Amino acid sequence: MSAQNARSVTQNSPEEQIDCLSSFTNTMQPQRYLITGGSQGIGAAMVERARNAGHHVVFTGRNADRIQRLAAATGAHGIAADVANGDDNARTVATCVERMGGIDVLVNNAGYAYRAEIGALDLAAMRAMFDVNVFGLVDITNRVVPMMKEQGSADIINIASTSGMKGGAGGTSYGASKWAVRGISQSWQSELRPHGIRVVCICPSEVQTEFGGRTGRNNPNKLYADDIAATIFAALEMPRRVLWPELAVFANNPWKED
Numbered sequence: 403m404s405a406q407n408a409r410s411v412t413q414n415s416p417e418e419q420i421d422c423l424s425s426f427t428n429t430m431q432p433q434r435y436l437i438t439g440g441s442q443g444i445g446a447a448m449v450e451r452a453r454n455a456g457h458h459v460v461f462t463g464r465n466a467d468r469i470q471r472l473a474a475a476t477g478a479h480g481i482a483a484d485v486a487n488g489d490d491n492a493r494t495v496a497t498c499v500e501r502m503g504g505i506d507v508l509v510n511n512a513g514y515a516y517r518a519e520i521g522a523l524d525l526a527a528m529r530a531m532f533d534v535n536v537f538g539l540v541d542i543t544n545r546v547v548p549m550m551k552e553q554g555s556a557d558i559i560n561i562a563s564t565s566g567m568k569g570g571a572g573g574t575s576y577g578a579s580k581w582a583v584r585g586i587s588q589s590w591q592s593e594l595r596p597h598g599i600r601v602v603c604i605c606p607s608e609v610q611t612e613f614g615g616r617t618g619r620n621n622p623n624k625l626y627a628d629d630i631a632a633t634i635f636a637a638l639e640m641p642r643r644v645l646w647p648e649l650a651v652f653a654n655n656p657w658k659e660d
């Protein structure tokens with residue numbers, strides 16, 4: 403670490419302070435976002451935040467009505483595309499290139515949970531979920547990274563889960579897919595840091611969305627989709643020299659009684 407980096411901004415000369423602070427503003431410039439699974443929940447909160455900050459956004463989903471409503475409300479471009487389908491991913495990336503000229507921020511968010519205990523697992527259901535949560539995430543990123551390497555600067559946000567940090571009953575399938583996303587993220591960090599590409603893995607705890615139906619997660623003291631979007635923006639808005647490799651996000655006091 404250089405002596406300059408080791409000192410705080412206030413210890414630097416006025417010129418150094420301006421230099422240092424200006425690196426915080428890099429994401430204030432309009433960036434080009436691709437957000438998978440952006441039609442509702444955490445992805446939709448990201449679409450809204452990115453649009454409110456003036457960024458260009460393409461997002462995917464499967465439900466045409468939801469896609470259309472969010473696109474109309476935010477001005478983002480929505481595409482019906484299944485991340486488990488290679489042709490759909492090719493079309494999604496081509497649309498980003500056509501409309502925005504590239505991708506600065508890829509948010510790999512599309513995912514769902516199939517849960518069952520060992521002894522009663524449906525392997526076909528587990529494989530179908532891996533096609534979305536793991537192979538879909540890898541396939542679309544595989545198509546985007548060559549472009550990002552050419553740019554020499556970009557960000558990839560992978561949405562894993564706290565279910566991928568600690569095993570639990572019924573977690574063979576979903577938990578394993580999110581452990582995989584964490585391992586994949588670490589591998590990409592090793593490969594992509596030398597290219598100026600940051601890979602940030604986000605592990606949310608329970609968030610109040612439609613994920614898995616409206617269950618006990620939908621409690622006002624648990625996390626909101628926008629809490630995750632805000633966390634992602636905090637990581638993105640750090641100076642480009644700063645990488646937060648993995649962030650777990652929990653509700654502080656979900657047991658509170660109102």
Ligand SMILES: NC(=O)c1ccc[n+]([C@@H]2O[C@H](COP(=O)([O-])OP(=O)(O)OC[C@H]3O[C@@H](n4cnc5c(N)ncnc54)[C@H](OP(=O)(O)O)[C@@H]3O)[C@@H](O)[C@H]2O)c1
Binds near residue numbers: 462514605
């Ligand atoms: N909610 C939680 O408690 C929680 C906790 C930890 C991690 N996560 C993770 O966070 C991510 C988002 O979850 P969420 O809570 O926002 O869930 P959600 O409300 O169910 O939203 C999921 C989004 O992903 C899209 N999607 C699902 N499968 C897709 C596919 N094959 N191709 C393209 N889009 C697809 C859905 O699109 P359509 O609705 O249009 O089909 C929807 O926009 C997931 O990866 C999930 O595993 C969630």
